[in-house]
Every structure is written in C-alpha cells, then in structure tokens.
Amino acid sequence: xxxxxxxxxxxxxxxxxxxxxxxxxxxxxxxxxxxxxxxxxxxxxxxxxxxxxxxxxxxxxxxxxxxxxxxxxxxxxxxxxxxxxxxxxxxxxxxxxxxxxxxxxxxxxxxxxxxxxxxxxxxxxxxxxxxxxxxxxxxxxxxxxxxxxxxxxxxxxxxxxxxxxxxxxxxxxxxxxxxxxxxxxxxxxxxxxxxxxxxxxxxxxxxxxxxxxxxxxxxxxxxxxxxxxxxxxxxxxxxxxxxxxxxxxxxxxxxxxxxxxxxxxxxxxxxxxxxxxxxxxxxxxxxxxxxxxxxxxxxxxxxxxxxxxxxxxxxxxxxxxxxxxxxxxxxxxxxxxxxxxxxxxxxxxxxxxxxxxxxxxxxxxxxxxxxxxxxxxxxxxxxxxxxxxxxxxxxxxxxxxxxxxxxxxxxxxxxxxxxxxxxxxxxxxxxxxxxxxxxxxxxxxxxxxxxxxxxxxxxxxxxxxxxxxxxxxxxxxxxxxxxxxxxxxxxxxxxxxxxxxxxxxxxxxxxxxxxxxxxxxxxxxxxxxxxxxxxxxxxxxxxxxxxxxxxxxxxxxxxxxxxxxxxxxxxxxxxxxxxxxxxxxxxxxxxxxxxxxxxxxxxxxxxxxxxxxxxxxxxxxxxxxxxxxxxxxxxxxxxxxxxxxxxxxxxxxxxxxxxxxxxxxxxxxxxxxxxxxxxxxxxxxxxxxxx
Ligand SMILES: Nc1nc2c(c(=O)[nH]1)N[C@H]1C(S)=C(S)[C@@H](COP(=O)(O)OP(=O)(O)OC[C@H]3O[C@@H](n4cnc5c(=O)[nH]c(N)nc54)[C@H](O)[C@@H]3O)O[C@H]1N2
Ligand SMILES: Nc1nc2c(c(=O)[nH]1)N[C@H]1C(S)=C(S)[C@@H](COP(=O)(O)OP(=O)(O)OC[C@H]3O[C@@H](n4cnc5c(=O)[nH]c(N)nc54)[C@H](O)[C@@H]3O)O[C@H]1N2
Ligand code: SF4
Ligand SMILES: [Mo]
Numbered sequence: 191x192x193x194x195x196x197x198x199x200x201x202x203x204x205x206x207x208x209x210x211x212x213x214x215x216x217x218x219x220x221x222x223x224x225x226x227x228x229x230x231x232x233x234x235x236x237x238x239x240x241x242x243x244x245x246x247x248x249x250x251x252x253x254x255x256x257x258x259x260x261x262x263x264x265x266x267x268x269x270x271x272x273x274x275x276x277x278x279x280x281x282x283x284x285x286x287x288x289x290x291x292x293x294x295x296x297x298x299x300x301x302x303x304x305x306x307x308x309x310x311x312x313x314x315x316x317x318x319x320x321x322x323x324x325x326x327x328x329x330x331x332x333x334x335x336x337x338x339x340x341x342x343x344x345x346x347x348x349x350x351x352x353x354x355x356x357x358x359x360x361x362x363x364x365x366x367x368x369x370x371x372x373x374x375x376x377x378x379x380x381x382x383x384x385x386x387x388x389x390x391x392x393x394x395x396x397x398x399x400x401x402x403x404x405x406x407x408x409x410x411x412x413x414x415x416x417x418x419x420x421x422x423x424x425x426x427x428x429x430x431x432x433x434x435x436x437x438x439x440x441x442x443x444x445x446x447x448x449x450x451x452x453x454x455x456x457x458x459x460x461x462x463x464x465x466x467x468x469x470x471x472x473x474x475x476x477x478x479x480x481x482x483x484x485x486x487x488x489x490x491x492x493x494x495x496x497x498x499x500x501x502x503x504x505x506x507x508x509x510x511x512x513x514x515x516x517x518x519x520x521x522x523x524x525x526x527x528x529x530x531x532x533x534x535x536x537x538x539x540x541x542x543x544x545x546x547x548x549x550x551x552x553x554x555x556x557x558x559x560x561x562x563x564x565x566x567x568x569x570x571x572x573x574x575x576x577x578x579x580x581x582x583x584x585x586x587x588x589x590x591x592x593x594x595x596x597x598x599x600x601x602x603x604x605x606x607x608x609x610x611x612x613x614x615x616x617x618x619x620x621x622x623x624x625x626x627x628x629x630x631x632x633x634x635x636x637x638x639x640x641x642x643x644x645x646x647x648x649x650x651x652x653x654x655x656x657x658x659x660x661x662x663x664x665x666x667x668x669x670x671x672x673x674x675x676x677x678x679x680x681x682x683x684x685x686x687x688x689x690x691x692x693x694x695x696x697x698x699x700x701x702x703x704x705x706x707x708x709x710x711x712x713x714x715x716x717x718x719x720x721x722x723x724x725x726x727x728x729x730x731x732x733x734x735x736x737x738x739x740x741x742x743x744x745x746x747x748x749x750x751x752x753x754x755x756x757x758x759x760x761x762x763x764x765x766x767x768x769x770x771x772x773x774x775x776x777x778x779x780x781x782x783x784x785x786x787x788x789x790x791x792x793x794x795x796x797x798x799x800x801x802x803x804x805x806x807x808x809x810x811x812x813x814x815x816x817x818x819x820x821x822x823x824x825x826x827x828x829x830x831x832x833x834x835x836x837x838x839x840x841x842x843x844x845x846x847x848x849x850x851x852x853x854x855x856x857x858x859x860x861x862x863x864x865x866x867x868x869x870x871x872x873x874x875x876x877x878x879x880x881x
Pocket of ligand 2: 203298299300301302307328329489576577578579580583584604605606607609621622623624655768769770775776777778840841853854857870
C-alpha cells in the first residue's frame with residue numbers, strides 16, 4: 191500500500207484559507223491535516239474541516255443527476271443520466287435564451303471560494319447566454335464599501351503581524367469560531383503582553399477570553415467609534431503629524447466628533463460611559479506611547495442599516511492615532527484587495543453582448559415573486575443555483591421559499607448534498623468536493639496565493655462546476671473556444687503576472703508548492719499612499735457625497751430599534767442576531783452528523799431578566815416571531831446575551847430543525863446604507879414559551 195500526500199487548500203468562506211495536506215491511500219483520502227509549514231495555517235485545521243473526509247465520503251452525497259418527481263419542496267427525485275439532465279436543461283433554457291435571456295438568473299455565492307469552481311466557466315456561460323447578472327451582496331458588501339471610501343480598498347494589516355500589537359480590538363467578530371488562525375495570533379500577542387478587547391453585544395466564545403468586553407446594542411458601533419474619536423481628540427491622543435500628512439478632512443471630522451460626548455455615545459450604545467473612556471484611552475494612550483495598536487473588524491458590525499458607515503468610522507481610527515506607522519498596527523477587514531486576480535480573463539465579461547439587468551441576491555425572495563414590468567424587466571423564469579443554499583441563508587425566508595415553490599419556475603441546483611434549496615430543484619446536478627477537483631485561491635484573511643490539487647477521483651458521477659458549465663455550454667451550442675479551456679488553463683490565468691505583487695505567480699510551481707506569498711510591504715500605509723482618490727485616508731469623502739451619503743463619519747440608526755421604531759419595539763422588544771455557529775460554516779456542515787451533534791439543536795440565548803418576564807426557563811421550547819414569520823428553538827437562559835438581545839447561532843438547515851424553519855424566517859430584505867447588503871442583525875422580535 192502506497193500513501194501519497196496531496197497539497198490542497200480549504201475552499202470554505204472563511205478568512206483563513208488553510209493549506210491542507212491530504213493523505214491518499216489506494217485512491218482513498220485517509221487523512222486531512224493542516225500544512226505545518228504554511229505560516230498562517232501552522233498545521234492546524236478547525237474542527238469542521240478536520241472532518242472533511244467524513245463530509246466527502248458521506249452516504250448522503252449527491253452522486254447522480256436527479257429529476258424531480260414530487261412537489262416542489264418535497265425533495266423527491268429520480269435518478270437520470272447526465273445526457274438526459276443536460277438535454278432537459280438545454281430544452282428549457284433555449285427558448286428563454288432566444289426570447290428573454292434576462293429571465294434566466296444565476297444564483298451563487300461562496301460555497302467554495304475557489305477562483306475556478308466559483309465564478310469562472312459559470313460566468314462565461316451566463317455572459318454568453320445574456321442572463322441577468324447577480325449582485326453578490328449577501329455577506330460583505332456594506333463593510334467593503336465603507337472601507338473603500340475611507341482606505342481605498344480591502345487592504346490592511348497582515349495577519350502575520352498581529353502578534354506584535356499591544357492592543358487588539360476585536361470588533362464585531364468571533365474569531366475562535368470564524369477566524370481561528372487570527373485568534374492564534376491574538377493569543378500570541380496576549381502572551382507577549384497585549385490587551386485584547388472584544389466589542390460585541392454577545393459574550394461570544396472570543397469575548398469570554400478577552401481582557402475587556404464591551405457590549406453595545408447591535409447597530410450602534412458607528413456611534414461608539416465617534417465617541418472614541420471624541421475622546422482621542424479631546425485628550426490629545428491623536429498623531430498630528432500623521433493626520434497632517436496622510437489624511438483628508440480632519441477639521442470637519444473634529445467638528446463632527448465634538449458632538450459625540452462620552453455620555454451621548456454611552457446612551458446610544460447602551461453601555462456605561464466609563465467604558466467609552468476606557469476603550470478610547472487604552473487605544474489612544476498605547477498608540478501615543480509608540481506601541482502598535484491594531485483592529486480586527488469583522489462582519490458582525492455590518493449586518494445592520496448603518497453597517498457600511500460603521501465600518502467606515504472604525505476604519506478612520508488607525509489614521510487618527512498614527513497606528514499605520516507600525517506593521518503590527520492598523521486595521522484588517524479583509525485582505526482580498528491585495529490580490530491581483532485576473533477576473534476578466536476568468537469570467538470574460540466581454541462575452542456579454544448587451545447591457546443586462548442586475549438582481550440583488552439579498553432580495554431573491556421578492557425578486558422571484560415579482561411579475562414582469564418595464565422597471566424590472568422579464569419575470570425570473572429559470573434559476574441556476576451553485577455554491578449556495580438560498581432557501582436557508584437568504585433573509586425573509588418565507589418569501590424565498592414561496593419564490594422557489596413557483597410551479598412555473600425552472601430551477602437547476604448544482605450541489606454536493608440535498609440541501610433545503612435542492613428540495614425545490616427541477617434538476618439536480620451532483621458536484622465534486624474540494625478533494626475531487628482543482629482550484630486556485632486567494633484569501634481574505636492572509637496574503638498567500640493558494641493551489642488545490644485534486645486528491646481523489648470524483649465520487650459517483652459528480653463533476654466539478656467548471657466541467658458542468660462546459661457541458662452546458664456545449665449543449666447550448668456555444669462555440670467560443672473559451673468554453674473548451676481546461677481547469678489548468680483557467681488556473682494559469684488566476685493572478686496577474688504584470689502586477690508587482692504577483693509577478694512570481696506560476697500555476698505549475700504553485701501546484702507543487704501549494705502556496706506562495708504576495709509581494710507586499712509589511713506596513714502598507716506607513717507613508718500614506720492610500721488607494722483613495724486623494725491618496726489619503728479620507729475622513730471626508732467627496733465620493734460619498736457624490737453618492738448621496740454623509741461625507742463624514744456619521745451614525746445611522748437601525749431600521750428596527752426602540753429609538754427608531756418605538757411602536758414596533760413595543761410589539762417586538764428584543765433585538766435578534768444570528769451569527770455563525772462554531773461547528774457549521776454558514777449552512778455547510780449542518781448535515782454532518784458529528785458536527786450537528788456538537789451543536790445540539792437550534793437554540794436561542796436569552797438574558798435571565800428577559801426570560802423571567804416571559805416565564806421562560808432554561809431548556810424550554812420558545813417561539814421567536816415578528817410580522818415576517820416565526821421559528822421555534824430551545825431557550826438557553828444566559829447572561830452571554832445582554833439584556834434586550836437574543837442570539838440564535840446559525841445557519842441551520844430548515845429541514846433538520848423541529849419546525850422546518852430557521853432564523854431567516856424573521857430577518858428582513860431591507861438593505862444597508864451602502865453596498866446593497868443584507869441587514870440580518872437589524873431585526874426586532876418577540877419570544878414566547880411554547881408547550
Ligand atoms: N465556524 C464558522 N466560521 C465562519 C462562518 C461560519 O458560519 N461558521 N462563516 C464565515 C463567513 S461567511 C463569515 S462572513 C464570517 C463571519 O464571522 P464574523 O466576522 O466573526 O462575523 P459574525 O459572525 O457575523 O459576527 C461575529 C460577532 O459579531 C457580533 N455582532 C453581531 N451584531 C453586532 C453588532 O451590531 N456590533 C458588534 N460589535 N458585534 C456584533 C456577534 O455577536 C458575533 O459574536 O465567518 C466565516 N467563518
Ligand atoms: N440569519 C443569518 N443568515 C445569514 C448569515 C447570518 O449570519 N445570519 N450569514 C450570511 C453570510 S455572511 C453568508 S456568506 C451567506 C452564506 O450563504 P451560502 O453562500 O449559501 O453558504 P452555505 O450556506 O455554506 O452554502 C453553500 C453551499 O455550496 C455548496 N458547495 C460547496 N462547494 C461546492 C462546489 O464546489 N460546487 C457546488 N455546486 N456546490 C458547492 C455546499 O454544499 C453548500 O450547500 O449566508 C448569509 N445568511
Ligand atoms: S474553515 Fe477556515 S479555519 Fe477551517 S480549515 Fe477552512 S480555512 Fe481553515
Ligand atoms: Mo459571509
């Protein structure tokens with residue numbers, strides 16, 4: 191028996207993009223471990239992906255094409271051949287392609303982050319077809335946009351520097367669950383004397399382990415950042431020289447921040463005034479002493495109405511105190527903007543012959559139910575879903591479900607497992623997992639280009655997304671040579687060789703090495719050079735003004751809160767958030783038995799005071815509801831949830847929950863202030879005990 195080791199990369203929507211070593215014996219993957227030599231992975235994989243073999247070889251894998259035989263949503267299918275599946279899809283799509291190609295909609299997100307199995311051959315296919323474009327907003331667009339206005343792009347502190355910071359603000363993130371390899375660095379910083387601060391309305395696993403935990407109400411982070419600016423300026427903890435050289439709009443910012451006294455900030459955030467002072471002083475005085483202060487801002491702050499502005503305000507802080515002077519100072523939201531990917535070469539937008547409409551994936555519920563109109567264009571008559579599970583993950587779920595239940599909607603789903611969305615498919619196409627296909631990856635939490643080599647042959651009749659779209663292109667009669675490109679040919683175009691950062695990219699050698707770091711300076715903005723229009727960190731943004739936004743850091747209240755909607759809050763007094771569970775990755779892994787067993791069942795954390803007034807005891811079943819819908823789970827009475835807040839870790843497969851529902855029954859389709867993103871954590875609910 192000969193064992194070989196294959197270099198792979200974790201495909202999941204996680205900032206860490208780990209380097210993986212897969213042991214293969216007689217064509218079977220027998221062990222999956224983190225590459226000990228990869229500096230950020232450091233030999234460690236999370237619990238979820240350590241189970242990747244269990245997931246890949248699961249008896250529940252979809253291994254053959256299927257055709258629906260039951261009602262939509264019932265999940266009854268019959269096995270068909272690839273030939274029949276492709277014929278049937280082409281027969282349904284061809285008339286639409288001739289009459290109204292925009293009636294066809296791709297729906298995909300980051301089931302895999304791969305540059306190949308994500309948007310490459312698929313985009314070519316939909317561009318050639320003239321299908322509607324999809325605005326992929328469901329995760330990160332609010333913060334991305336706020337950060338871009340301020341810093342200029344998704345570039346920030348290198349993960350490999352954080353251990354040298356003396357203060358780390360972990361703002362709206364729960365890295366123990368969702369960014370493990372950052373947490374390892376933060377732990378090292380702690381050992382070297384750093385103070386860790388968690389800013390999170392919930393006492394998450396991470397917050398429990400920080401020196402200081404500040405718990406503002408959801409959606410009030412923009413105010414907290416303004417309050418910090420107020421104190422930093424009032425107590426002269428700012429870096430005047432850095433501000434003068436490398437920032438824009440300080441005088442206006444000063445006026446704005448003056449309005450945000452610690453008292454006003456504290457009242458807005460629902461925290462003690464001393465905490466505002468303590469936080470600002472810890473951050474400002476440490477910077478003033480010449481030590482690096484760093485911020486890891488994450489997705490928790492951006493899933494509310496003012497989510498873009500919240501990230502923007504927080505992103506102003508490092509420039510204010512000159513933290514960018516240090517490699518270990520600054521802020522990281524995402525590192526994705528550091529990667530010179532060659533998306534046009536992969537996705538071929540030039541194949542699109544005319545301007546087509548764009549549909550926002552966040553409002554898929556409404557958009558599937560929308561009739562044709564001059565403003566909207568044709569009704570959506572066909573959806574092709576891959577790398578996503580919209581029936582479970584998209585907001586205002588009852589609308590999403592009603593949309594996918596439309597008898598006159600033709601739905602194709604490319605999947606590895608029979609998810610909630612698959613249950614609504616007319617045709618199901620079995621997709622390979624990361625062990626079975628090739629891919630090239632960037633990361634959004636580190637700076638390595640990554641290669642994934644296939645370790646095993648595809649199971650059953652599963653095929654990579656790239657191959658499925660090649661076959662579909664052939665069936666549709668597309669003859670452009672780009673549809674014949676192999677995965678290796680695609681991968682060799684993943685990164686630009688005419689960019690200094692990735693000038694050393696070579697797919698053949700990356701495949702062998704597994705990973706290669708970008709050429710990037712250690713302290714990207716030590717001497718300004720922000721990729722903004724002014725080249726400075728923009729406290730004042732003319733671009734925001736042109737886009738109809740407040741050009742200065744501001745506070746935008748939630749859509750739903752006691753102060754913005756008192757009548758609604760009288761009916762639904764509790765704010766609900768539904769951040770990721772440690773053992774799931776969005777809705778991926780919920781069906782892996784061992785991981786689901788660790789999470790138990792859908793639960794809702796509620797503060798003892800809020801439980802008492804509702805006669806709810808620990809372990810009771812409760813119904814969470816508002817005007818949009820309801821779902822049932824088990825109550826955990828705990829001070830981890832601050833008063834006025836309930837927390838349901840997500841995202842459960844609906845069909846694996848008692849009542850066939852999940853947290854997205856109560857979330858809304860309203861969009862953020864910028865970036866057209868969802869507002870999952872801007873949700874008021876009531877909770878009651880059920881027998
Ligand atoms: N294990 C695991 N890891 C994951 C995922 C997963 O599902 N499971 N998902 C991946 C994906 S797609 C993403 S986008 C990231 C998301 O992961 P993170 O970036 O960590 O963001 P969230 O999980 O949305 O929220 C993190 C924390 O923010 C808090 N929070 C909620 N609302 C607010 C608020 O208004 N203000 C502040 N300050 N905090 C708030 C929550 O209580 C939570 O503890 O994780 C990725 N990694
Ligand atoms: N209530 C609430 N809702 C949320 C969030 C929240 O915090 N709270 N978080 C939101 C966020 S941040 C995100 S990113 C979205 C995530 O939403 P999605 O991007 O839909 O992520 P997943 O739920 O993980 O579903 C991905 C699916 O892709 C499939 N897949 C994986 N690899 C492949 C492949 O190679 N080929 C094919 N064909 N399929 C593949 C997996 O089996 C899985 O079913 O959810 C959002 N929804
Ligand atoms: S999910 Fe994240 S932490 Fe886990 S193996 Fe993948 S990249 Fe690493
Ligand atoms: Mo996400």
